[in-house]
Amino acid sequence: MPTADLTQSVWDLDTDEFPSTGDIEEQATFLLRYAILAPSSHNSQPWEFRVTGNEIDVGADESRWLEAADPEKRELYISVGCALENLCIAAEHFGFDPQIAYHGPNNADYVATVTLLDDAEVSTSRPSELFGALTTRYTSHEPFENRLLGDGIYEKLKALVVEDDVSLHLVDNSDIKTAISELQVEADRLLMEDPAYRKELGHWIGLGALGSSWLMARIGQAVVTHLDIGDREAKKNSTLIESAPVLGVLTAASDDSTAQVRTGQAFERVALLATTDGVAVHPMSQTLERPELRARLGELLDTAGVPQHLFRLGYTDEAAEHTPRWPLETFLDDE
Numbered sequence: 001m002p003t004a005d006l007t008q009s010v011w012d013l014d015t016d017e018f019p020s021t022g023d024i025e026e027q028a029t030f031l032l033r034y035a036i037l038a039p040s041s042h043n044s045q046p047w048e049f050r051v052t053g054n055e056i057d058v059g060a061d062e063s064r065w066l067e068a069a070d071p072e073k074r075e076l077y078i079s080v081g082c083a084l085e086n087l088c089i090a091a092e093h094f095g096f097d098p099q100i101a102y103h104g105p106n107n108a109d110y111v112a113t114v115t116l117l118d119d120a121e122v123s124t125s126r127p128s129e130l131f132g133a134l135t136t137r138y139t140s141h142e143p144f145e146n147r148l149l150g151d152g153i154y155e156k157l158k159a160l161v162v163e164d165d166v167s168l169h170l171v172d173n174s175d176i177k178t179a180i181s182e183l184q185v186e187a188d189r190l191l192m193e194d195p196a197y198r199k200e201l202g203h204w205i206g207l208g209a210l211g212s213s214w215l216m217a218r219i220g221q222a223v224v225t226h227l228d229i230g231d232r233e234a235k236k237n238s239t240l241i242e243s244a245p246v247l248g249v250l251t252a253a254s255d256d257s258t259a260q261v262r263t264g265q266a267f268e269r270v271a272l273l274a275t276t277d278g279v280a281v282h283p284m285s286q287t288l289e290r291p292e293l294r295a296r297l298g299e300l301l302d303t304a305g306v307p308q309h310l311f312r313l314g315y316t317d318e319a320a321e322h323t324p325r326w327p328l329e330t331f332l333d334d335e
């Protein structure tokens, strides 16, 4: 676990500070300041980076892996994929053409390497407005207003998923939403019965990673660690699902780390575009954390793809609040 303090100051980024006259390693390191604003499960920030010339290795740091909630490491790799996508969006904004090489499931060190090429004719799949949302995106936890998403948003979101092995399902059918909320209830009960799951969640709440004040964080940790609060969570979360006009589910053709990294990239683009359209986003992973419920989710969606990530989309007038991050140096492997 990092020894540095979590801080909000990472969100104060100024594009004018880009070291345009600096060397490529300085520039690459600057881009990583945007990568670490990515969402991650329990805000565990499980990424690591190594900059060598114009190459940036992107990896998963398993010291921040959520062993109890995420035994299959699905959320670990999705989170790393989100950071990878932020990096590429920032790279394009500052005039690079980022080329990604995936290293496949068997590479223990890094999941991908991004090579920053000089922008020749960048044919990008990334809309330029995503960049501005890197510093405004946040995860909502409130019930959403009872209104549908605006015209054309479904098409815009679907067009963002350019990975040929990843698909976005947008569920607004109330019967299927109800069935998914029933899976959520089962998931919350099962997970909250598990002391290891509660202990791990309590640990991250106690660190303040989930954004509460110090005092609230300690109380939250004590409650989660010592009480079985499954019923309360189940009730709250099923209401959140039912109140959402749309649920998004990303599925992938396979279930390995590369597919999960690519799912994370697609999710991050969806979350950022939703942000630019005033649509709030809330991942809800509990159903996917139990293999039997994850399989039932796949059946409900009637898809051959493997469900990888589930989230709510909708409108809220809550004030956006950022969660803290560790400073960038925490994540740099400078060996």
Ligand SMILES: Cc1cc2nc3c(=O)[nH]c(=O)nc-3n(C[C@H](O)[C@H](O)[C@H](O)COP(=O)(O)O)c2cc1C
Binding pocket: 037, 038, 039, 040, 041, 042, 043, 074, 075, 076, 078, 079, 082, 137, 138, 139, 140, 141, 209, 210, 282, 283, 284, 285, 286, 321, 322, 323
């Ligand atoms: C793979 C993944 C799974 C997540 N699962 C949940 C979840 O089950 N419930 C939840 O409230 N937030 C979930 N989140 C959101 C994180 O809690 C959130 O990204 C993190 O606390 C950082 O806050 P921010 O997104 O506001 O920057 C998930 C995020 C990711 C990337």
